[in-house]
Amino acid sequence: MTDFATTKSMFELPDGVIYLHGNSLGPMPKAARARVDEVLDDQWGKMLSTSWNAAGWMALPTELGDRIARLIGAEPGCVMVGDTLSIKVYQALASALELNSGRRVVLSDNGNFPSDLYMADGLLRSLGPDYELRVVDPDDVATHITEEVAVLMLTEVGYQTGLKHDMKALTELAHSAGAIPVDLSGCKADFAIGCTYKYLNGGPGAPGFIYVAPHLRDRVRPALSGWLGHEAPFAFDLDYRPGTGIERMRVGTPPVIQMTALSAAMDIWDMVDIADVRAxxxxxxxxxxxxxxxxxxxxxxxxxxxxxxxxxxxxxxFTEGYAAMQALLERGVIGDFRAPDVMRFGFAPLYIDETDVEKAVDILADIIRNRLWDKPEFKIRQRVT
Incomplete structure (x- = not known):
């Protein structure tokens, strides 16, 4: 059984704050500071560029990928960490479209995160007018899977309402990895992508990850043919030859400092049973x-x-959801708002317990019952909502 009291003690959580926002940005593991300081002082600071070999920087994308694989039901050697989530969306879409070259439709739903739809639309526009991004209501996805669909692109858990799709339709794990059990292998997913800054607690700007099924990882051609995905990057050939297996899905230089913070978070996840987290x-x-x-x-x-x-x-x-959320923030309860009227609250058992839930609801009830949200300063829209 997972000891959630112990995991909670391993995060930086300010006194008086109830953090119901891990579905947007996870809190910092206490060990992350010392781990990053070690990279700054002993590796970058003293070993300089020799750290790529001596400190194992170059191996971080696959090492972290294998640690994440356990949480998402993926086979070893099938997950690569690096670049942003949007880059990984593009990679997965482009590779999947090429594997299904006779089809021209990418199917998604209007509950998907808009950024993913933007990436898909931009890619399809560059491929030509014969390609189409088809967006339907979440309940209508199954009826729109036809012979012309090349790629089904869904977020397993919708960002706005938390609606959970059938796992067999999975393509993205932004709101799933670290929140619910995922079985990519058992569901025979071809590709999946996800982020590490939400439930996985990798920190702001932490890299995304991509999964490629074993039967495809030596076949896919990476549309973003980055030099670190080359078979021999330090041969500096002018012609691109994709690397072996999941290595070919590398693009740019690994963000070492951010990956180091993520490794501290993964130490906590190594102590956790994801089934316990879901329950x-x-x-x-x-x-x-x-x-x-x-x-x-x-x-x-x-x-x-x-x-x-x-x-x-x-x-x-709630009609005045934005103002009510600002009032909650002033009282130390952190959630967020999504237009036009949605108040969102994320629940990460690694650091949230029943006492937190009860206190948060008491504060929310006081704000709503006594109209404490009805102040001019709470109605001024910030850049990030």
Whole structure:
């Protein structure tokens, strides 16, 4: 059994703050500071460029990939960490389209994160007018899977409401990895991509990752043919030859400092059973929904009521949701807002417990019941909501 009291003690959590925002940015592991300092002082500071070999910097993308693989049901040697999530979206889409060259449609839903749709649209426009990005309602995805569809691009857990798709349709893990059990191998996914700065606690700007199924990893041609994905990058050949297996999905230079912070977070994840995380998440989200609906009748549940259809976040609709969230922030409860009226709350059992949930709801109820959100300063829209 996972000891969640121990994992909670391993994160930097300011006094008086209830952090229900791990679905956007996970908190910092306490060990990350010392780990990064070691890289800055002893490696970059003293060993300089020799650190690429002596400190193992070049191996970080695959080492971290294998550690993440355990959490997402992936086979060893099939996950590569590096670059941004958007870059990994582009990589997966481009490779999948080339493997299905006779088809021209990328199918997604309007619950997908807009950035992913932007990346898909930009790629398809560059390929020509015969290609189409087809976006449908989440409930209609299955009926639109036809012979003309080359790629099905879905986020397993929708960013706005937490709606959880059927795993067999999985292509992206931004809101899944570290939140719910994922079985890429068992579901025969071809590609998957995800981020490490949310539930995996890798820090702001932490790199994305990409999964390629074993039967494809030596066949895919990386559209972004970066030099570190070359078979022999330090031969400096003018012609590109893809590397072996998942190595070919490398693009640019690994962000060593950010990956070092991620490695500190993965030390905590190495102590965790993801099934325990999911069970605990359901308990916390059910408690939150029950208490909010009892004490805040003006808020309308936007997330699926059935926990089997919900990720590790809960969203409520409220006409003055933005102002109410600002009032919560002032009281030390951190969630976020998504237009036009959605208040989002993420539940990461590694550092959130029942006491946190109960205190957060009490504060929310006070704000709603006494209209404490109705202040001019709470209605000024910040750049990040």
């Amino acid at each position: 605990r998440s359901i308990q916390l989200t059910e408690l939150f929904i029950q208490r909010v609906e009892h004490s805040c009748p003006d808020l309308q549940l936007a997330s699926p009521r059935d926990s089997a259809l919900r990720g590790s976040q809960v969203s409520f609709r």
